[in-house]
Amino acid sequence: MWERGLVLSAPGKAILHGEHAVVHGKVALAVALDLRTFLRLRPCAEGRVCVRLPGVGVLRSWDIPSLQALRSGFAADFDESKPPSVEQLDTLREFAGIAAGATAPESLATLAFLYMCLAISAKYGDVPSMDILVWSELPTGAGLGSSAAYSVCLAAALLSACGAVSCPLKEGESTARWTEEELTLINSWAFQGERVIHGNPSGVDNAVGTWGGALRYQSGKITPLKRVPALRILLTNTNVPRSTKVLVAGVKEKILKFPAIIKPVLDSIDAISQECQSVLEVMSANPSPEHYPVLEELFDINQHHLNVIGVGHPSLDRLCRVTASHGLHSKLTGAGGGGCGITLLRPDTSALAVEAAKRDLCACGFECWETSIGAPGVTLHSSSSLKAEVLHALTES
Numbered sequence: 001m002w003e004r005g006l007v008l009s010a011p012g013k014a015i016l017h018g019e020h021a022v023v024h025g026k027v028a029l030a031v032a033l034d035l036r037t038f039l040r041l042r043p044c045a046e047g048r049v050c051v052r053l054p055g056v057g058v059l060r061s062w063d064i065p066s067l068q069a070l071r072s073g074f075a076a077d078f079d080e081s082k083p084p085s086v087e088q089l090d091t092l093r094e095f096a097g098i099a100a101g102a103t104a105p106e107s108l109a110t111l112a113f114l115y116m117c118l119a120i121s122a123k124y125g126d127v128p129s130m131d132i133l134v135w136s137e138l139p140t141g142a143g144l145g146s147s148a149a150y151s152v153c154l155a156a157a158l159l160s161a162c163g164a165v166s167c168p169l170k171e172g173e174s175t176a177r178w179t180e181e182e183l184t185l186i187n188s189w190a191f192q193g194e195r196v197i198h199g200n201p202s203g204v205d206n207a208v209g210t211w212g213g214a215l216r217y218q219s220g221k222i223t224p225l226k227r228v229p230a231l232r233i234l235l236t237n238t239n240v241p242r243s244t245k246v247l248v249a250g251v252k253e254k255i256l257k258f259p260a261i262i263k264p265v266l267d268s269i270d271a272i273s274q275e276c277q278s279v280l281e282v283m284s285a286n287p288s289p290e291h292y293p294v295l296e297e298l299f300d301i302n303q304h305h306l307n308v309i310g311v312g313h314p315s316l317d318r319l320c321r322v323t324a325s326h327g328l329h330s331k332l333t334g335a336g337g338g339g340c341g342i343t344l345l346r347p348d349t350s351a352l353a354v355e356a357a358k359r360d361l362c363a364c365g366f367e368c369w370e371t372s373i374g375a376p377g378v379t380l381h382s383s384s385s386l387k388a389e390v391l392h393a394l395t396e397s
Ligand SMILES: Nc1ncnc2c1ncn2[C@@H]1O[C@H](COP(=O)(O)OP(=O)(O)OP(=O)(O)O)[C@@H](O)[C@H]1O
Pocket: 037, 053, 055, 056, 104, 105, 106, 107, 134, 135, 136, 139, 140, 141, 142, 143, 144, 145, 146, 147, 148, 150, 197, 198, 205, 242, 243, 244, 245, 333, 334, 335, 336
């Protein structure tokens, strides 16, 4: 089925509460965004894996023997339950970085890792040569789960190509999704991909990319919220680059340095996530402005906690000040340290007020846009179902 080529996509995400704390076993609430990463998979010249990643300026191809040689450094029974070792990660990055001279060796390391585990493994059998193109609507490295959407797309594509999951798109259908069991396998391999990029991910980002919607996540336990909350969110990108891996490592260092100070902060963030979930569940039944003061206060408290654990940034402080001057409440989303913030818009926030806030945010050099939440998770597409812009990007790249 895949030999005719396939196109799939996975959504980005916004974390309402729980970023960083979720790495240490606390609760996070996350929602899928209507910004997606797309992957096109096609057969290509014998004996090669051709990779085009325009989002990170990478165009590379590998001969399959070099990937088979890389595979020899991994146990024959390597599977999705085991994290790659430090030595294996170093080998992958060296292979990706040296072989490609790439601007984003982690992207290539993740792709090489998943290809070699899924396409060259005895468990799933060999996969013919392939041409992989990934194109995204998401800003990269901005806190909206771009690495997870990328990893979910790679896992779904390679598992489809090696026959470990079905290709559920039927003739005449515009989109299709996999079974729960198949999504669980896709998610577990996407988590492996996040491990190559992030180092020590919690798994919340790839879970949202796989299942979509809105979910509660804690230590691998994924609980979809009863309903997607009817929240209006303004996303703002400070355009300050940062690395999730570095920020997550910084929080771990702070915990080791000041355990009695930082651990209670993580416990408080856990309580904020749970309080927010309770409010959202009441709200979903009857959304009304009366619930917003609590949601806004939780945003403010969490943002202060995130500053305390060291993942704030002056650009994010400025974002919060600007939106506060318009009576709106914001917090960073994702790893912080720059990247994106989210602002809660009340049901009765006028379009004029939103435009005024956007104007002031843009004057800071930020980019902002209103987004809807609760998008579907990883999805197979027929070419006819793709927006013209996406089709153009996937055919012209
Ligand atoms: N479309 C893409 N194509 C190839 N690689 C990508 C793509 N999007 C993301 N990546 C990889 O993910 C890295 C960014 O991951 P990182 O986790 O730091 O940011 P993020 O996922 O956008 O934010 P957060 O993890 O806070 O949600 C990039 O440097 C690149 O290696």
